[in-house]
Amino acid sequence: MSLLEIKNVDISYGKNLTVKNCSLNLEKGEICSIVGESGSGKTTVIRAVMGLLPGAGRVSAGDITYDGIDLLKLTHKEWRKLRGHDVSMIFQDSGAMMNQTRLIGDSYVEYIMTHEDISRKDAWAKGVEMIERMRLPDGDRVMRSYPFQLSGGQRQRVGIAMGMTYQPKLLLADEPTSALDVTTQAQIVRQFMELRDEYGTSIIIVTHNLGVAAYMGDKIVVMKRGEVVDQGEREYILHQSTNPYTKLLLDAVPTLGGKRYV
Amino acid sequence: MFDEKDLLIDARHVTRRFPTNDGRLLTACDDINLKFYKGKTLGLVGESGCGKSTFMRFLVWLDYPTEGEIFFHGKDITKMKGAELHENRQHIQMVFQDPSTSFNPKMKIKEIVCEPLLNFNRIKPSEMDAKARELLELVELPGDFADRFPHNMSGGQRQRVAIARAIALEPEFIVMDEATSALDVSVQKTVIELITRLQREKNIAIGFICHDLGLIESFAHQVAVMYLGNIVEVMPGEGLSDVCCHPYSRALLASVFDTKMDFTKKIENIKGEPPSPLDLPPGCPFSNRCPHCTERCEHEKPKLVELTPGHEVACHLFTK
Amino acid sequence: METKKNKFLSNKGFVLFSILALMVVLVAIFAPVLSGGVDPTAGNLADAIMAPDAKHIFGTDKMGRDIYARVLYGARISLVSTFALVLTVFVIGTALGVLAGYFGGWVDAVIMRIADMMIAFPGLVLAIAVAGMLGASMRNAIIAIALVTWPKYARMARSLVLKVRHTDYVYAAIVTGSSTWRMLWKYMLPNTITTLVITAATDIGGMMMELAALSFLGFGAQPPTPEWGSMLSEGRDFIQSAPWLMLYPGLAIFITVVIFNMLGDNLRDILDPKEE
Amino acid sequence: MNKNAIISRLLQMVIVLIGISFLTFLLTYLSPGDPARNIFTHAGVMPSSEMIEEMRKTLGLDKPFFTQYKDWLFNCLQGNFGDSFMLQKPVKDLLLERLWPTLKLTLASTVLMLLFSVPLGVISAVNHNKPIDYFVRMITFFGVSIPNFWLGLMLILIFCVKLGLLPVVSSAGDFKSLILPAVTLAVAMTAKYTRQVRTAVLEELHSDYVIGARARGVSENKILWGNVLPNSLLPLITMLGLSIGSLLGGTSVVEIIYSYPGLGNLAVSAIMSADYFLLQGYVLWVSVIYMLINLVVDISYNYVDPRMRLRR
Amino acid sequence: GGGDKKDAPKDGGKAAAKTLVFGCQMYADGGIDPSAQTNTAWNCSRFGVGQTLFRFDDNVKPVPQLAESATPSDGNKTWTFKLKKGIKFSNGTEMTATKVKEYLDWIREAGKKGSTRPQQFLDFEAVVTADDAAGTVTIKSKKAYPNMAASLADPSMVILDVKGSKDMKNGAIGTGPYMVKSFKNQVGYEMVANPHYWNGKVPYDQVKIMFMGDASAKANALRAGQIDLAENIMNVADLKALQGDKKFTVQIAPGTRCGFSWMNMKQGRPLANKALRQAVLKAIDYKTICKSNTIGGLYTPGPSVIPSSLGYGFDKLKNPYEYDPEGAKKILDEAGIKDTNGDGIRELNGQNIQLRYISYANRLLNDFSDAHTQYLKAVGIGVKSEYGSSDDQWSKLVAGDYDFNNNNWNSMIAGAPTVYMGNWYSKAEANYCGFKSDTYDKAYEELLTTMDTKRYAELMQTLQQTLIDEAAVLVDGYYNSCIIYNNDKVGSAHMYPLDYYWITDEIKPAGAK
Numbered sequence A: 001m002s003l004l005e006i007k008n009v010d011i012s013y014g015k016n017l018t019v020k021n022c023s024l025n026l027e028k029g030e031i032c033s034i035v036g037e038s039g040s041g042k043t044t045v046i047r048a049v050m051g052l053l054p055g056a057g058r059v060s061a062g063d064i065t066y067d068g069i070d071l072l073k074l075t076h077k078e079w080r081k082l083r084g085h086d087v088s089m090i091f092q093d094s095g096a097m098m099n100q101t102r103l104i105g106d107s108y109v110e111y112i113m114t115h116e117d118i119s120r121k122d123a124w125a126k127g128v129e130m131i132e133r134m135r136l137p138d139g140d141r142v143m144r145s146y147p148f149q150l151s152g153g154q155r156q157r158v159g160i161a162m163g164m165t166y167q168p169k170l171l172l173a174d175e176p177t178s179a180l181d182v183t184t185q186a187q188i189v190r191q192f193m194e195l196r197d198e199y200g201t202s203i204i205i206v207t208h209n210l211g212v213a214a215y216m217g218d219k220i221v222v223m224k225r226g227e228v229v230d231q232g233e234r235e236y237i238l239h240q241s242t243n244p245y246t247k248l249l250l251d252a253v254p255t256l257g258g259k260r261y262v
Numbered sequence B: 001m002f003d004e005k006d007l008l009i010d011a012r013h014v015t016r017r018f019p020t021n022d023g024r025l026l027t028a029c030d031d032i033n034l035k036f037y038k039g040k041t042l043g044l045v046g047e048s049g050c051g052k053s054t055f056m057r058f059l060v061w062l063d064y065p066t067e068g069e070i071f072f073h074g075k076d077i078t079k080m081k082g083a084e085l086h087e088n089r090q091h092i093q094m095v096f097q098d099p100s101t102s103f104n105p106k107m108k109i110k111e112i113v114c115e116p117l118l119n120f121n122r123i124k125p126s127e128m129d130a131k132a133r134e135l136l137e138l139v140e141l142p143g144d145f146a147d148r149f150p151h152n153m154s155g156g157q158r159q160r161v162a163i164a165r166a167i168a169l170e171p172e173f174i175v176m177d178e179a180t181s182a183l184d185v186s187v188q189k190t191v192i193e194l195i196t197r198l199q200r201e202k203n204i205a206i207g208f209i210c211h212d213l214g215l216i217e218s219f220a221h222q223v224a225v226m227y228l229g230n231i232v233e234v235m236p237g238e239g240l241s242d243v244c245c246h247p248y249s250r251a252l253l254a255s256v257f258d259t260k261m262d263f264t265k266k267i268e269n270i271k272g273e274p275p276s277p278l279d280l281p282p283g284c285p286f287s288n289r290c291p292h293c294t295e296r297c298e299h300e301k302p303k304l305v306e307l308t309p310g311h312e313v314a315c316h317l318f319t320k
Numbered sequence C: 001m002e003t004k005k006n007k008f009l010s011n012k013g014f015v016l017f018s019i020l021a022l023m024v025v026l027v028a029i030f031a032p033v034l035s036g037g038v039d040p041t042a043g044n045l046a047d048a049i050m051a052p053d054a055k056h057i058f059g060t061d062k063m064g065r066d067i068y069a070r071v072l073y074g075a076r077i078s079l080v081s082t083f084a085l086v087l088t089v090f091v092i093g094t095a096l097g098v099l100a101g102y103f104g105g106w107v108d109a110v111i112m113r114i115a116d117m118m119i120a121f122p123g124l125v126l127a128i129a130v131a132g133m134l135g136a137s138m139r140n141a142i143i144a145i146a147l148v149t150w151p152k153y154a155r156m157a158r159s160l161v162l163k164v165r166h167t168d169y170v171y172a173a174i175v176t177g178s179s180t181w182r183m184l185w186k187y188m189l190p191n192t193i194t195t196l197v198i199t200a201a202t203d204i205g206g207m208m209m210e211l212a213a214l215s216f217l218g219f220g221a222q223p224p225t226p227e228w229g230s231m232l233s234e235g236r237d238f239i240q241s242a243p244w245l246m247l248y249p250g251l252a253i254f255i256t257v258v259i260f261n262m263l264g265d266n267l268r269d270i271l272d273p274k275e276e
Numbered sequence D: 001m002n003k004n005a006i007i008s009r010l011l012q013m014v015i016v017l018i019g020i021s022f023l024t025f026l027l028t029y030l031s032p033g034d035p036a037r038n039i040f041t042h043a044g045v046m047p048s049s050e051m052i053e054e055m056r057k058t059l060g061l062d063k064p065f066f067t068q069y070k071d072w073l074f075n076c077l078q079g080n081f082g083d084s085f086m087l088q089k090p091v092k093d094l095l096l097e098r099l100w101p102t103l104k105l106t107l108a109s110t111v112l113m114l115l116f117s118v119p120l121g122v123i124s125a126v127n128h129n130k131p132i133d134y135f136v137r138m139i140t141f142f143g144v145s146i147p148n149f150w151l152g153l154m155l156i157l158i159f160c161v162k163l164g165l166l167p168v169v170s171s172a173g174d175f176k177s178l179i180l181p182a183v184t185l186a187v188a189m190t191a192k193y194t195r196q197v198r199t200a201v202l203e204e205l206h207s208d209y210v211i212g213a214r215a216r217g218v219s220e221n222k223i224l225w226g227n228v229l230p231n232s233l234l235p236l237i238t239m240l241g242l243s244i245g246s247l248l249g250g251t252s253v254v255e256i257i258y259s260y261p262g263l264g265n266l267a268v269s270a271i272m273s274a275d276y277f278l279l280q281g282y283v284l285w286v287s288v289i290y291m292l293i294n295l296v297v298d299i300s301y302n303y304v305d306p307r308m309r310l311r312r
Numbered sequence E: 001g002g003g004d005k006k007d008a009p010k011d012g013g014k015a016a017a018k019t020l021v022f023g024c025q026m027y028a029d030g031g032i033d034p035s036a037q038t039n040t041a042w043n044c045s046r047f048g049v050g051q052t053l054f055r056f057d058d059n060v061k062p063v064p065q066l067a068e069s070a071t072p073s074d075g076n077k078t079w080t081f082k083l084k085k086g087i088k089f090s091n092g093t094e095m096t097a098t099k100v101k102e103y104l105d106w107i108r109e110a111g112k113k114g115s116t117r118p119q120q121f122l123d124f125e126a127v128v129t130a131d132d133a134a135g136t137v138t139i140k141s142k143k144a145y146p147n148m149a150a151s152l153a154d155p156s157m158v159i160l161d162v163k164g165s166k167d168m169k170n171g172a173i174g175t176g177p178y179m180v181k182s183f184k185n186q187v188g189y190e191m192v193a194n195p196h197y198w199n200g201k202v203p204y205d206q207v208k209i210m211f212m213g214d215a216s217a218k219a220n221a222l223r224a225g226q227i228d229l230a231e232n233i234m235n236v237a238d239l240k241a242l243q244g245d246k247k248f249t250v251q252i253a254p255g256t257r258c259g260f261s262w263m264n265m266k267q268g269r270p271l272a273n274k275a276l277r278q279a280v281l282k283a284i285d286y287k288t289i290c291k292s293n294t295i296g297g298l299y300t301p302g303p304s305v306i307p308s309s310l311g312y313g314f315d316k317l318k319n320p321y322e323y324d325p326e327g328a329k330k331i332l333d334e335a336g337i338k339d340t341n342g343d344g345i346r347e348l349n350g351q352n353i354q355l356r357y358i359s360y361a362n363r364l365l366n367d368f369s370d371a372h373t374q375y376l377k378a379v380g381i382g383v384k385s386e387y388g389s390s391d392d393q394w395s396k397l398v399a400g401d402y403d404f405n406n407n408n409w410n411s412m413i414a415g416a417p418t419v420y421m422g423n424w425y426s427k428a429e430a431n432y433c434g435f436k437s438d439t440y441d442k443a444y445e446e447l448l449t450t451m452d453t454k455r456y457a458e459l460m461q462t463l464q465q466t467l468i469d470e471a472a473v474l475v476d477g478y479y480n481s482c483i484i485y486n487n488d489k490v491g492s493a494h495m496y497p498l499d500y501y502w503i504t505d506e507i508k509p510a511g512a513k
């Protein structure tokens, strides 16, 4: 049985059917990259997995099962246990997903203390440890900072640290590197890879960057206008797929030493 | 490498400092020298906040340098004012990064693309419809788009409109500030193709700001790498990955992911963060992150030196 | 355009309060008809302070004038003066705010310092000082309140302008050689209008009350002008013995203000989707 | 806010104050009344023209405008705001005497307002578009639409005259006499702030960090009380400063209705009797206090909100 | 409610301190220094602190108070006052002739700084000598005083212990029934009975004086029981309601004040036209106005500028201008003042009549003006009202910038109408309306010099009738002062025509004899 199974899922915002008949399987320890044009529903799909569709969004058909649990039938309480513990999510800008007026440490401690019955001091120490594990020097200083005091790369690493606190089985990442400089992006990508290698975490990563998707993903899913148009192993997608959209995309990726226009 | 006869814009010792609220100075551009040639593209790459936009904005009179001169046809454009400035605006246009924010949402496409022409009385308002169609067709858009509003169009289409607006006055030079980074790769490709085609047809010089070395390599004639307000390397666009040698340029190169790379290769990356532009290091701006940093680098700022024609680098590793 | 119309019509609250507001306007317009031709300023002291009856359904005031007619005519004064006031501050505030925001530098500094000054001025005191200088009248009350209210609009317009002042599309327009006048007219102004219209609409009620308050203090409309605030002030002495003198004009202000406040609020909901 | 910013704010304040003082002086100067004559008429005396002339001389009113202004401003800077014609006392003493009652009234109504508006606003926002939300919004509409001069009179009629619970005249300035004026002022403010709190809480509820917290499994209660509410109250601080300021200059109507011995009451009678020095002093004082309050509020806001405190 | 419960022990009995709570308007800043302002001098007398040698009775005649008698000699230039015996100030100091001289000398000196202008009542040059043994004070002046007892009855001439009063402003020491215990700015006074009072036992142990803003506040406070006694509720509706209420007694005294509108008769002004003035007077039903729900009870109607109650021959006056709108129209028609353009307004010299009516909010003046306007409109005379502050009204009066200018004046300055009648004397500065009549001027000049009371009365008669005949003044009516009390608390109180006396020893608690 796969860790995560998305079967024929339809997602709508109010009356608009945004994602149609989406299916996706993820094994333990596997990384899946989702690529596709802007607005094609990538974020929507992983938000649906998290049970956090914004506004009037809801899953209108299909099943999502995680580790044998039907996610669509969970109560609020069960969700709270799962979220942040078994399943974590990392956003495009992790800094923005934290209360700007509280210290990172406070948000972190609040988070740890919802999942674990430990003292504030221990929770703090745990936070420091996790942050330092993400190769941010001086975790205590980071904990004592406000989100906006850190650079984008640092914030993203704090986000990853938080996401990895309970070594989730499943990590959902929505464009975790799009807001970063190329050099920082490389650092973050590297860190993701290490997570999988160390903890065996399964990851779904949404990205615009086909290079990143290809580098990270064991599996690549291509979406277009709310539909999964192509998916498969990396090698298949890169070299064997006959899907015209996939081909169009791959063809458009500029490569070093590749085609020149002038 | 380029014919000096074709020299269009010559920026000399351009420096820009912004006073901050607490009375300190932020150096966004630090003694920059760059040359732009007719019909050629100069790609400017570098990390976010390194001063790329700040520099390009001087060329379109959206800002003025604190020091230095910028010659356009031999005249210093940083001193232009009033009518002279207005006249010269026709020759230098700009395409902005985000196609969704670079139009007045309340204006129709035809008003947008014809605005420059109307501003310089090149057409009468009655000729707007025809002219708009013509311009739209030039950027491979259906002429009917003239009556749409920008929000009814896709990102790629909007960026074409932006290009149409920029070339409407037939300028000699266009600044493109990350003109394609908000677009999907497939759309990006078509836009780049369009730009290069128009450049060839109209012999336009382009200053193109970009993050992506892979992309810039594919169409720039020369590439300048900027770091913390300094130009650290200038090199020809073609075969860039072979000649580039500044440690920062190499780091940029190593950060490029593409679909043809070796996926088993571990990513090499540089450590740390760039220093704050509020207090620049006395030596090489890259010294705190450079794997080859020596004591000299920490104290002495390297100057751009020419390695081969068209290839300059500012690094002590390459000065004897 | 089509969708916009629908947006207005599909908002039930807006439709309801538009109709009510229209009714208030109609009352003002047709006051002479609705009052049955009774002159609101004419009266006979012999009939002074009569409780409501068949002849004077709202009773009479201390000069023996018909309160019903006075309340109806009061709508005229209130509406006309409030609209004049709102329009004045809207135009002045927007114009100055746009200039300050667009030009920045010393233009901004001068305009905003003056605005600061007027804001720090106790509003009522200025109003009364103006009344003292120019004499107490509705027109001068309008001038006075306008003097202390325009900064609010100016600040708002300025901040809206600043929001777009540094956007790409404004820079793009400058780069394409647009004249300053065009920048202001085509880019800055349209960008402020919606928000300011909403503000003006929601301010109508409040300004109506401020004008009434000034009249209440005797610095606005002068008797025998039928103005609600001054009617209240006249009726104040009779609060115990002849409550109808205060009741009807009070209700008139209250109802009208509620209607315009509600209308403004609904308009905000429609024009400014952010809010809800 | 750092030292430089505060200093520049203070400098701006000085400029604005000079402007205000000039404007005030100009306005009163241009007023048609003649203070010299008023001194006599106020005391029920019909002065002869020689008496008026003499009085003008002693008051310095015969000097040119700018000299008068300069003298006055110079005196003000030394803490001498002149004497009130009407009350024949130094303006400074009069204002000092009235300042505290007005501040007390302002603070009392502000506290009342906060006591009601915060819970109401939160309830309304949390139950967005449910009946209770509509109900609260309805109430707030009535609140902002009742003219306070009418409300005040009605309250007097009910609580003082009919029920005899509270004093009709609040001149004693004790606790009992503070109740009705404070309530009258608080009603409209409460209504206004309830709406503000509601909007702010709604806005915060839609911000990204709420989604972030949910994604981390944090409970809704913690999100609301620990994060959303404190954040949504932040912008209220600035508003509060502005309101307190405008209350200081705007309590006149209520003070008059209740015969409350505050600044507003004093100001109106100063105007009625063309007591120019008193009026000028009042305007200057209120402006200074208003600006100081706003400065303090801004500084504290900058302090409370780390985004303001720590960003460049 | 009522009274001050905290101060009054509930056990009743003899030990209960009797307290009176009095609500009044705060004039000036509530001070009682007679040298400061007219109003503070009045306060001193009104609050029962200071008393004068003579005081005015119900007929506005000076009657002995602290003095027994006043004797003129030397052609009314020297006056000898004999003081009553055994009078003490509230601090126990005896009121000797020297003390009286001390005060009279002090007030003329100290009064120079204030606005009281004590020289109106006692010449600066007058020499005061005291004879303690005889208990007499003699005043020698270069000027003749028709009745110096009346002059010295002005509140500024209250006899205070100058040396004993440490704080003249709020703690002057006088001979009145009550003395100041404490003063609170804007709030009022706490007074206690004067233990050394000369005229019998002081009825109350304590008097609380509360300052209150407007008329309805006083009425409401009375009803709410916050106060026991109030002065002058200038609001007919409240007054009538209180009159109708068995719980309260309303005492109205015909006063010395006259409300009247100046008519501007200066050259070029419409009202220079006598026919127009006559029509104006005929068009206005002044009796109905004074009877109406709005004004009734607060003003007594009458055509003369001297209140009917003052005994200056009101009954003998003839008024040719009783209310007669048809008559008014006839006069206008005959004078050629007709409405030719059919807009309902008559024209004078080819121009629509648009008279400017200046008024201000004091003692119902605005209501009178409104009423006049209504009546004038009915006969085709256009009026435009301009209501502003008293200051505004006054400056327009002096500048002659008006057609009607409404005000309310005390006709009995120093107990006689001499000063007041000067308003129509053509050579007086105070003639603000441009009235000129030789008969009037002649009579007035004689009025100024005569010392004969009978002749004075005859002259007054002439002056009044002249004004009526010339249609020179539009009289509103005579303002009545009043005092209102709660019958449960107060047994008796008295209002005098001249409202110098509010708190007196005549105010007694309910049930007391």
Ligand SMILES: Nc1ncnc2c1ncn2[C@@H]1O[C@H](COP(=O)(O)OP(=O)(O)OP(=O)(O)O)[C@@H](O)[C@H]1O
Residues within 6 Å of the ligand: A013, A018, A037, A038, A039, A040, A041, A042, A043, A044, A045, A054, A055, A056, A057
């Ligand atoms: N809260 C919402 N309410 C209504 N529609 C929404 C909402 N969020 C997203 N949508 C719509 O759903 C579609 C899919 O959006 P989604 O954010 O999943 O796209 P995406 O693939 O993540 O795009 P991007 O690459 O730009 O992030 C879009 O058309 C978007 O307009």
Ligand SMILES: Nc1ncnc2c1ncn2[C@@H]1O[C@H](COP(=O)(O)OP(=O)(O)OP(=O)(O)O)[C@@H](O)[C@H]1O
Residues within 6 Å of the ligand: B018, B019, B026, B027, B028, B046, B047, B048, B049, B050, B051, B052, B053, B054, B055, B277
């Ligand atoms: N008007 C300004 N006032 C103060 N600082 C400024 C201003 N404009 C730019 N800066 C600062 O100057 C530096 C360079 O900015 P610039 O926008 O040129 O960077 P960039 O290289 O274009 O970055 P990006 O790739 O993110 O667009 C930044 O640190 C920025 O914060």
Ligand SMILES: [Mg+2]
Residues within 6 Å of the ligand: A042, A043, A044, A174
């Ligand atoms: Mg997305």
Ligand SMILES: [Mg+2]
Residues within 6 Å of the ligand: B052, B053, B054, B177
């Ligand atoms: Mg940039």
